[in-house]
Amino acid sequence: MSYLQKGNSMIRRTTAAKGLALAAVLSLGLTACASSDDGSGDSTEGGGGSSEPLKIGTILPVTGTLAFLGPPEIAGVGLAIDDINAAGGVLGNDVTVEWGDSGDSTDLSVASSTATDLIGKGVSVAIGAASSAVSLGVVDQFAEASVMQISPANTAADLSGYGEFFARTAPPDTVQGPAHADLIMGDGHCKVGFLVQNEAYGNGLRDYIQEALEAGGCEAVYGGNGEGHEFAPGETNFGAQVTDLLAQKPDAISIVAFEETTAIVNELVSQGWDFNGTTYFVDGNLSNYGEDFDPGTLEGVQGTLPGAQADEAFRDQLTTWYSENESGELEDFSYSAESYDATVLAALAAVKGEATDGATISQNIRAVSGAEGGTEVKTFEEGVKALEAGDEIHYVGKSGIGPLNESNDPTSAFIGIYKYGADNTYTFERQIEGKIEE
Structure with a gap:
């Protein structure tokens, strides 16, 4: 002490x-x-x-x-x-x-x-x-x-x-979900695969992202609500899930996870996924990974984080x-x-x-x-x-x-948009303000 x-x-x-x-x-x-x-x-x-x-x-x-x-x-x-x-x-x-x-x-x-x-x-x-x-x-x-x-x-x-x-x-995720979906669709993607941890945060945020994607005419090709593809918190082996996901030929992947993200990224690398401009993180895994991966691994990955930039x-x-x-x-x-x-x-x-x-x-x-x-x-x-x-x-x-x-929710909040560079760390790009619907 x-x-x-x-x-x-x-x-x-x-x-x-x-x-x-x-x-x-x-x-x-x-x-x-x-x-x-x-x-x-x-x-x-x-x-x-x-x-x-x-x-x-x-x-x-x-x-x-x-x-x-x-x-x-x-x-x-x-x-x-x-x-x-x-x-x-x-x-x-x-x-x-x-x-x-x-x-x-x-x-x-x-x-x-x-x-x-x-x-x-x-x-x-x-x-x-x-x-x-x-x-x-x-x-x-x-x-x-x-x-x-x-x-x-x-x-x-x-x-x-x-x-x-x-x-x-x-x-709440009613703000981040649509912002995350808008980011994906704004980059021209419409066939989205999800890798989601099976608990309140993961399932809830995925649902709001998926809802906004579908409202925009896009689809969840893997890991959507009700498909049973969620993984248990703490999971370390993603070989089968990544194989099944990539078989659906998504043009973007949204990863809603915590520390499990490191194992997910490593598996995606081993199976040849190109991360640049196609992969999206959320607040639970928006972290500076530095030397966790080879230089350039996460270059072009983007993420959303509730809250104004300090x-x-x-x-x-x-x-x-x-x-x-x-x-x-x-x-x-x-x-x-x-x-x-x-x-x-x-x-x-x-x-x-x-x-x-x-x-x-x-x-x-x-x-x-x-x-x-x-x-x-x-x-x-x-x-x-x-x-x-x-x-x-x-x-x-x-x-x-x-x-x-x-x-007892804030009636409005900012969502920050961040992007990874070749050093596998992220920098602030811009922010948008979202309103919370009653």
């Missing part, structure tokens, strides 16, 4: 192994509670909830197939907490954080143990998970403890309107925070802005409700996101000043999302 001192804020990181061991003890000896208060505040304006310092937990991927998303998400949360505390904290107290590992959908016991641990430690808010399937495995656990869960990366439509204790700062100043801040606190180099920025915004929204909701318990945050998060209109604010500090002046606020954060709707 290491302790990282940042100003007046003590940030504690627990290793995955120690976190799991502690969670096992907590599950036997601790009662689940969201805070020292019973979380029963019933007003969006000072509901008589907890006055304890706000404690935020994370359930983000330190291990597993989405571990590449952990560093930027962790940096986003950590930087936001530092900024909040530099501005005076929440209701006069510094915000503290309990770090936790989500693992992935191949072993949901990791996330369950982390949720037990965070609840036992009295967090009011849990930022995460990255995987929609993981969130579906713990969302009820958090809700029963009146802990507000805010995901910076979940996109599965199954989570829209799931409950009052779940919100997200990433758009500007240079914000990237520099994230990089500095990660270097100082994690002693590493931040190489990816996926969902960093959404993680930052999730943390700030939680803090502003506590300020508006004048309490730090999960119920109060749940009751006020839509309002501070701009659901009721109000003064636009770009920082936590600006938001606090406006709230203290009696104004409604619309927090315009780093990710560029619109106010949360009644399903």
Whole structure:
């Protein structure tokens, strides 16, 4: 365990192994509670909830197939907490954080143990998970403890309107799916093969891509809904699937997967697939592969990623925070802005409700996101000043999302389009804004 001192804020990181061991003890000896208060505040304006310092937990991927998303998400949360505390904290107290590992959908016991641990430690808010399937495995656990869960990366439509204790700062697949399909069709492709992992995220995103393709007069020639071609998360052998897919003579392939993508690419290479301008990734596998493949392997591959492109100043801040606190180099920025915004929204909701318990945050998060209109604010500090002046606020954060709707989904969001070069790393091409249909 290491302790990282940042100003007046003590940030504690627990290793995955120690976190799991502690969670096992907590599950036997601790009662689940969201805070020292019973979380029963019933007003969006000072509901008589907890006055304890706000404690935020994370359930983000330190291990597993989405571990590449952990560093930027962790940096986003950590930087936001530092900024909040530099501005005076929440209701006069510094915000503290309990770090936790989500693992992935191949072993949901990791996330369950982390949720037990965070609840036992009295967090009011849990930022995460990255995987929609993981969130579906713990969302009820958090809700029963009146802990507000805010995901910076979940996109599965199954989570829209799931409950009052779940919100997200990433758009659902109803936005990314059509954007991904438009990218494929815009490149002149109309016979698309899918390689899809068999869980909520993979199936859901594939369905929305396929629906948009078919609406455009195109077809899924392999791996479509109902065909039974999905693979289990963690699969490593794709020889038979790639053979069957290529036999259908697709003019494009969309890969909806996580870490399994490395094995998929290697199999496609061995069977002679030309990736340039014909292959498409999504947020789950849009990663810098560097020397994982021979130079030029991924050249011309494109991918879609929900969220606005982080500007240079914000990237520099994230990089500095990660270097100082994690002693590493931040190489990816996926969902960093959404993680930052999730943390700030939680803090502003506590300020508006004048309490730090999960119920109060749940009751006020839509309002501070701009659901009721109000003064636009770009920082936590600006938001606090406006709230203290009696104004409604619309927090315009780093990710560029619109106010949360009644399903606690952002009403609009950007989808970034990225392209791989000869070095097997991706660069930003452009972004489009999508609206979320009610």
